Amino acid sequence: MSPKPAPTGRDRLRIAIQKNGRLSEPARALLGSCGLSWRESPDKLFCYGDNAPVDLLLVRDDDIPGLIDSGLCDLGIVGRNVLVEQSSERDESGTPANFRELRALGFGGCRLSLAVPNDWDWQGAAQLQGKRIATSYPALTRAWLREQGVAADVVVLNGSVEIAPRLGQADVVCDLVSSGATLVANQLKPVCDLLQSEAVLAGPVAELDPQLAETAQMLLRRIDGVLRIRDSKLLMFQAPRDAVADVLRLLPDAEPPTSYSVDGGELLAMQALCHGVVTWQRLEELKRAGARGLMVLPVERMLA
Numbered sequence: 001m002s003p004k005p006a007p008t009g010r011d012r013l014r015i016a017i018q019k020n021g022r023l024s025e026p027a028r029a030l031l032g033s034c035g036l037s038w039r040e041s042p043d044k045l046f047c048y049g050d051n052a053p054v055d056l057l058l059v060r061d062d063d064i065p066g067l068i069d070s071g072l073c074d075l076g077i078v079g080r081n082v083l084v085e086q087s088s089e090r091d092e093s094g095t096p097a098n099f100r101e102l103r104a105l106g107f108g109g110c111r112l113s114l115a116v117p118n119d120w121d122w123q124g125a126a127q128l129q130g131k132r133i134a135t136s137y138p139a140l141t142r143a144w145l146r147e148q149g150v151a152a153d154v155v156v157l158n159g160s161v162e163i164a165p166r167l168g169q170a171d172v173v174c175d176l177v178s179s180g181a182t183l184v185a186n187q188l189k190p191v192c193d194l195l196q197s198e199a200v201l202a203g204p205v206a207e208l209d210p211q212l213a214e215t216a217q218m219l220l221r222r223i224d225g226v227l228r229i230r231d232s233k234l235l236m237f238q239a240p241r242d243a244v245a246d247v248l249r250l251l252p253d254a255e256p257p258t259s260y261s262v263d264g265g266e267l268l269a270m271q272a273l274c275h276g277v278v279t280w281q282r283l284e285e286l287k288r289a290g291a292r293g294l295m296v297l298p299v300e301r302m303l304a
């Protein structure tokens with residue numbers, strides 16, 4: 001059972017996103033695809049929702065979990081790395097976090113990795129005993145060290161973490177990795193992933209105030225619809241009844257198709273939502289299996 005909500009006294013939902021940074025544009029694009037728009041000016045940090053009771057807060061990403069926790073805002077788009085770090089901090093201090101991941105959003109992918117100097121012969125976590133680890137994710141790193149049963153010193157840096165071994169400030173680092181270029185440029189190599197991260201929609205652990213819950217549900221339904229059709233296409237075709245099984249074997253990434261019979265019953269007209277890429281080569285294979293009149297259509301909106 002979720003804890004009961006604290007009344008907010010508000011009747012408009014607030015969603016926080018990063019003001020400037022890697023997640024700003026994709027977060028805006030996602031909310032835009034959900035049909036939301038705001039009255040904006042470049043220096044505005046609070047944007048009033050134009051066409052739905054949903055206002056936008058533009059903030060530093062690190063502040064998003066705290067804003068949700070305190071009930072000043074209802075939802076947020078933030079890296080899982082930030083959310084898990086701040087929950088680990090709460091675990092350390094024994095105060096439960098009132099924020100959690102509601103949906104993975106499929107952008108801002110990266111991993112939190114332990115990396116050691118290239119000349120280390122990595123044998124496993126035990127090698128870190130008594131060593132210094134530079135990171136911007138101290139609580140997450142400490143939690144991992146506890147799991148591994150290793151005692152090491154955590155050196156907190158807010159950026160340019162990868163420089164620490166060269167300066168003699170730490171022996172190894174634990175930082176975000178995407179292309180791996182920063183590690184290579186600093187003669188480091190990743191040896192272990194602590195977390196796979198991406199942008200997530202965060203919300204409170206407690207239920208939302210009933211005044212806001214309906215709007216939040218509407219937004220979640222739209223986000224689910226957008227995520228579901230991302231890279232999806234509607235495939236339409238006809239196939240003789242006895243070829244349908246062969247045709248469907250070529251569509252393992254499709255949702256169960258809908259079909260109706262035409263031409264006296266022997267021919268089926270079918271449509272299926274495909275979540276993978278429908279290439280020309282795939283269309284040729286479907287044709288060889290008996291499908292005819294193949295058409296690939298973009299999907300603009302979807303509401304389950």
Ligand SMILES: Nc1ncnc2c1ncn2[C@@H]1O[C@H](COP(=O)(O)OP(=O)(O)OP(=O)(O)O)[C@@H](O)[C@H]1O
Pocket residue numbers: 018019020021022023059060061062078079080081082108109110176177178179197198199
């Ligand atoms: N190299 C990367 N590749 C892909 N995603 C990344 C990378 N580095 C970080 N991210 C993801 O993007 C999020 C935002 O990164 P960014 O560098 O914009 O944050 P920031 O400097 O902390 O910004 P802010 O000013 O809001 O505090 C990170 O928390 C992480 O989830």
Ligand SMILES: O=P(O)(O)OC[C@H]1O[C@H](OP(=O)(O)OP(=O)(O)O)[C@H](O)[C@@H]1O
Pocket residue numbers: 158159160161162175176177178179180181182183
């Ligand atoms: O694997 P890569 O593609 O090289 O990306 C990894 C780098 O990206 C992030 O740093 P950012 O550029 O945000 O700078 P920061 O040091 O200020 O965090 C992260 O902290 C790494 O340093």
Ligand SMILES: [Mg+2]
Pocket residue numbers: 060061062
């Ligand atoms: Mg930040």
